[in-house]
Amino acid sequence: MKRRNFVLLASAGVVAVSIPAVNYFFYGIPDYDKKLSIPQLLSLIWDEEKILSIGAKYSETFAEENSERDLARALFADPLNQSYDKLEEMTQADFDEGRMVIIDGWVLSKTEARQCALHHLQNQKA
Amino acid sequence: MHVDARKLPANSIIEGDICIIGTGPAGLSMAMDWMNTPYNVMLLESGGFEYDDKVQDMLAGESTGQRYFPLRSTRLSQFGGTSGHWAGMCSPFDDIDFEKRDWVPDSEWPITRKELEPYYERAHQPLKLGPYKYDLPYWQTQAPNLNPFPLDEKVIWNKIWQLSNVAGWKGGFMPAYKDSIVNAKNIHLHTYATVVAIAANESVNSIQELVIKNSTNNTHKVRAKHFVLATGAIQNARMLLAANEQAKKGLGNDNDLVGRYFMEHLEVDTAEMWLLKPFPTDLNTFNQKLMFWNELAIRKEVQREEKILNGTCGLAPTAYARNKTPVIDTWQNEDPRKSLDNFFNSWHEAEEKAKTLSQGAITRAFTFQTRMEQSPNPDSRVTLSEKKDALGVPLANLNWALTPLDKRSLRRINQIIAKEVGKAGIARIKLHDFLVDENDDSFPKSTNAGWHHMGTTRMGTTPKEGVVDIHCQVHGINNLHVAGSGCYVTAGAPNPTLTLVAFALRLSDRIKERMKLNS
Incomplete structure (x- = not known):
């Protein structure tokens, strides 16, 4: 995997993980x-x-x-x-x-x- | 034999052993029970063998309270009586209908369901019904695919009706029994013989004679050992109240009970049941081959727990029911023939409109028509009008009055079934708007009833509790009896005709016993 693609994919993963986490920790909304x-x-x-x-x-x-x-x-x-x-x-x-x-x-x-x-x-x- | 009373010489005296007034299901069932006995039966009918507008006029009256059908067109004054527009639905009362129910005021019968049981079976004969079977397992042996919804049997059961072969749509009692009555040697049918007065002895404890009249204005007298009022709950009360020359308040009315506790069956579209998936069954629809019908009923234990009245829910396709005009709106013409036409026209229009809704989930939707007793209510009553009919008898007034218990019960019955179909995972239910607000005790103007007139001469052990005693004899008048649903203490959930014929046959036996003892 090219480095650029990996960074994009990893970033998307972080966003995907972090939105529910943000939702949960800041708004109390379960995933x-x-x-x-x-x-x-x-x-x-x-x-x-x-x-x-x-x-x-x-x-x-x-x-x-x-x-x-x-x-x-x-x-x-x-x-x-x-x-x-x-x-x-x-x-x-x-x-x-x-x-x-x-x-x-x-x-x-x-x-x-x-x-x-x-x-x-x-x-x-x- | 048959006598047209219009052709009798003036001041004729007609004598017999028993006089039955009225040729509806109660009167005719009794009369036939006396066929080929050694007794002479005088059978009186206000009308003739055909509809007669002038005779029908005598059934007119006014209504107050809950909106009602025109009194003139809810009954028929002719041979066969109101069986001429009777739907023919027959089912016995339930045990709980006769039991003491603390939450239903004035609901205790002085007899049990068991005492009526043998007469129910006998009533099948004049009503031309099938075998005396009202349990679903029996009917499931008669036809395949009578599959009930998988509901909790501790809460819901399927109540069974049979459809009579002498219902109005088959002509009623007239074509079935006219010849046998006319040809019976000991039955003396007098048509155009309207009772205008009831004369008692001096102490008003025995009836001596009736005065009959018709459009000729000639009067005649009818004498018998026993007299049976079998003209329907409104007319019976009217006749007793109008007989107020010797008894100021009317015959049998020392305790102001005659005419009170008028009851109807509520027959109201109450909810829609939307099946989540198709449910193949031949139940829940009129089975013309078996002359059979069923409705969802609430177990008596649940009625006790919920403190509600007895009622059942029949199913009609929602695509049809949504397009149907409430019967109380179609049946507002004073002429029963025109009202009947309006009724069927509305039915056909709804069927046509339903055809446009033949796709989607609505094809799995059914509207509940809840059929329910009303709570006995002394303010729901028949009284005399100041207006008189052509023969000088005061007309009847009706004040039909419903109670908060009626409304709560109607709502709870539907909510209970809604819970059960949810539990079974088969459907969801939408209550009609008028049932949604738990604080609303009112009934809409579109509230239908079944033309089932009951309770105006209720049964009671003592004169303070009822107009008639446990044998349907008017308290204090030893030879005056009432046959019909006027004697009911409560209305039960099912249609009244099977039960009223059972009571008429029971009364018949009682009078025969007394005749034997006296002879």
Whole structure:
């Protein structure tokens, strides 16, 4: 590998490692895969517009969670266990244990409603 | 035999052993139970064999309170009664419907479900139903693919209905029973025989005769050993209240109970269930071959825990339901025939519009029509109007009144199912707007009911608790009885006809026993 390429690659690696680190240490946002903010089960019945709209309404209703940090912490508490399977497991547990919210009439698990809200915030940032 | 009372000479006296007033499902089921007995049955019907606008006028009335259908068009005054526009849905009440429920005021029946059991089975005969089977496993042996949703059976169960072969869309009771009634030697059917007065003895503890009248203005008297009011919950109450010459408050009304506790079934679109994936099943839709229907019901243990009323959710494709005008809006014409036309037109329009929504997730969406009892409420009542019908009898007024318990129960039933389908991972549910605000006890104007009139002559052990006793005899009047859903203490979740016919047959047995003892 040429030295120039190596430096570029190494720099990109440093940035890639350092952004989550900065996010975590300065903003308290845990590292997570942004794709995981799309609730898989709900996307079987809703389009993205609907997910964003429910997310916005969740953020309005639960103003105390209206930040990427709070939502990501709630959804991705375990940095080593982040996956759709884990989120579906959390969703299932919400329904089993009665952790539901009603947003715009939809009876949702707290987890999937938070995913919608996180997706909405990401979309706003973008 | 059949007599057109318009052709009787003035002041005729008609005599028999038992007089049944009304030829709807209760009256006709009773009359047929007396066929080929040694007793003469006088069977009175206000109308004839065809719809008659002038007779139907006598069912008119005004409504206050929760918006309701025109009283004139929710019933039919002709042979066969309201079976002429009956959907034919039959299912027995549940055990809990008869049990004491502390959270439902005035809900305790003086009899148990078990006492009614043999009559339920007998009621299948006049209603032309299939085998007396209401459990899903039985029906699963009759047809493949009756797969229920994989829901927690401790919370949700599938309640079964059978569809009657004498429902309105098959012509009702008239084509099924006209000939056999007319040809029965001991049944004396009098059409155009409207009861305008009920005369008791001096101490008002026994009925001596009825006065009947029709458009000829001739009056006639009907005498019998026993009299059975079987004209529907509104008319029965109206007749008792209007019989106020000898009893100032009306017959059987010493304790101001006649007309009170009017109940309906709420039949309301309440939520949409969006299946995450297709779920192949032949359940949850009307099975025309088996004449069978099912709805999602809440276990009684859950009802107790949640302190809610009994109710079930039937499913209709959302693409259709979203385009359907609420029945209460389509059924506002005073003429039942026009209302029926409007109803079917709206149905067909919704079907056509639904065809444009044949793609995407909405094809897996179903709207819940929640069918629920209302809480017994003394302020929900039938009273007499100052206006009178053509024969001089005061018309009925209805004040239909719902309670916060009704609203909370409707909401919780849907929330409970929403949790269960979430637990099962099969669907998500969207509540309709009027159910979202937990502090809102009101019901929208579009709230539908089932034309199920119940509770105006409720059953009670003592006269202070009910108008009729446990045998459906009016308290204090030894030969006056009420057949029909007016005797219900609570409304149960399912449609009332099977249960009211069961009660009518039970009353029939009771009167036969008394006739035997007296002879």
